[in-house]
Amino acid sequence: MKEAKITIENLTVRYSDGVEPLRNISLTVQRKAITVFFGPAGGGKSTLLRVLNRLNDLTDVASVEGRVLIDDQDILDPKTDVISLRRRVGMVFARPVVLPFSIRGNLTYGLELAGERNRDTLEAAVKRSLKQAALWDEVKDRLDEPAVALSGGQQQRLCLARVLALEPEVILLDEPTSGLDPISTGKVEDSLQELKKKYTIILVPHSVQQAARTADHAAFFLQGELVEHAGGKKIFNTPRDQRTDDYVRGRFG
């Protein structure tokens, strides 16, 4: 049994207008595996991801209650070093957003922010992360070209590489393939299967099918509530809750 990397205890998030996108969530996320947060829109999955790297600090949040432990340290503690947290917990967004730099520049950006100046270290990180994201062969001859010239699928893998360049511990992916064609989607999913050997991965899929394909563990969210969670593919074949069953079978969503 792998140990827990992330432990969420009684997490409740409230916006300043009273809306509660997450209510009393308690969950553990296993190390070096792919955990899937799935469910219909408005379930709170994206909000939960953004709690994990404290990106929700940028939004209109009134209060966050509960504890979120990463390696036994509560990241909701005000004394947390949010900057280094965000390097340890990387995020890939739904729409690929490449920065207005070259491909190389996109990859070295995070490291340069952290103060890394050594050319060799940076170059090594570029190569390593591109290989991990299965993009190296396609772009190795044009690293100095603007990243915006890449195709949609390539851009998204570049965003993944950007996160990997920082050697995080956790990778959060919020519907990373929603805008991509099936081939690119397949490439991303294959990369994730490789990456889970080294990193803790949390994925919000864009379809139940993707959830079923990729999940080592799965958690079903509905309207801010964690309905149920289980290991393996059990939740898709034999869910405990009727609502989960309804959603998995496509009766709503």
Place this chain on the structure above:
Amino acid sequence: MALSLRERLITGLIKASGYSAIVFVLLIFYFLLQEGTPALSQVPLGTLFSGRWYPIEDYFGLLPLISGSLVVTIGAGLVAFPLGLGTAIYIAEIAPRWMREILKPLVELLAGLPSVMLGFLGIIVFSPFLRSWLDIPTGLSALTASLLLGFISLPTIVSVAEDALDAVPKAYRDAALAIGATEWQTIWRVTVPAARTGILTAMMLGLGRAIGETMTVMMVAGNAPVLPRGLDIFLSPVRTMTATIAAEMGEVANGSTHYHVLFFVGIVLFLISLSVNVTASIIIFRQGKRAERMLS
């Protein structure tokens, strides 16, 4: 949050820059008050608002100056509103793309021309031309000033109004056209009314520009602080508040009554522009709030 000392310093400087605008407005108001309010004690209030401005003999009546400014501003408005709105509508709604790329830089060019240069042309070309063409006694009059001022205010009105028209959602236009309206009907009955707040703001800002203009009026409006007796004021020379300050400040002794009165005129100008701008902002803010409520 482990923000470095350097970052905290920079953030502080940025914040200070932001607040500096407030500091400057207060400073300006303060110094105007400091040098202008002595006028209130040195010149009885009745005289201050009387109809005779003749500083050499200690007549400090502001009314002719205020009326001069009003006359010239109204005249400028009569010129600038139709021209400005018409041009804005043309540029925003009718002109093809390539023409917009020519028209907009031209209007921007007008905005950049120094007012002293337009005043110079006014003296040397425009006012003799008007004098002979209209057969009037002098070319240096409120009329000349209004025409030039209207022109100077055009870029303000055109750009703000054009922005407002551009901001009208395409959906409105599409809906009107879909039910069979002609393009002009759409523009006049849908787009322009939808942009009316922005257009109103454009007019107010244009008026504000006209009232505050100094050099052009100083050079072509003539030089007579008189009260209007009828509509023929347009053909006679007038004096605006701005021109008075510019023309007489160089000759007054520091601390004299004349000096303080000129600052007082400055206060009047400041308050006028303050009220125009505050009103315009309130209109914008209220429109913004109403738009938010409609969309939510």
Place this chain on the structure above:
Amino acid sequence: MKASPASRSRYIWQKVVFSGLTVITLLTVIPIILVVAYILVQGLPAISWEFLTAMPRDGMRDGGIWPALIGTLYLTIGTAIFAVPLGIGAAIYLSEYAPDNRWTRLIRLAIINLAGIPSVVYGLFGLGLFVLFLNFGTSILAGSLTLAIMTLPVIISTAEEALRSVPQAFRVVSISVGGTRWQTIRRIVLPEALPGILTGIILGLERAAGETAPILFTVAAFFLPSLPNSPLDATMALPYHLFVISTQVPHMPVQIQYGTALVLVVFVLVMNLSAATIRSRARARRQW
């Protein structure tokens, strides 16, 4: 399908109105072209190397406009030194840091007010604060400070618009890889907004260089026998020079007046052209 009589008349009316609006626009735009062309034509004969670089002689009826040119250059540089950092700083604050509260609204109101204050009132203010109270005297320093405060609103509003136009997604990505707010601004937002900011600075400085009223009592001198040596010296300036020679000097050759006006016009044309070029180049090279 043939149009009904009612709709045909609507289309006729539309044609009439559109023609009318075309005429109105021409009425607006043709004079601009005429003004510029006229000054270029009338002023060109006066332009020579001597005119541009010599000192004025014979009560400015002869010689050149060099001190006025230099004076305007100094004033523009001085204005830039004060207005550019302050203006960009304020714009960054409004775009990246300012919360949505009463204080921010007050700042915006202050900026709108600064934009609306008549230029001659700025002159009074400059006289009261810089020339008299701070005892800088009629000087380039006093004039630059006055012009700088006057130019601030233009720079702040164009710079803020340029900063806001940078996609929010960039900022989110930068934060998500561990960037601080200032790092994000310095490395992404500011560089991407730079063309727009530069355009605003150019247009603002252009306006400052052409203003007469604010420098009337704060810096401008009718005639100086020598060039200014320090920021505390008074100086001649181009717009003031034009004003003086067209209204105060008897028997002034028309040629020289037109020549001075031409220098101003060319200056405006060059500035506007630079701004437009920066804008269109930036749009072409934009990576978003």
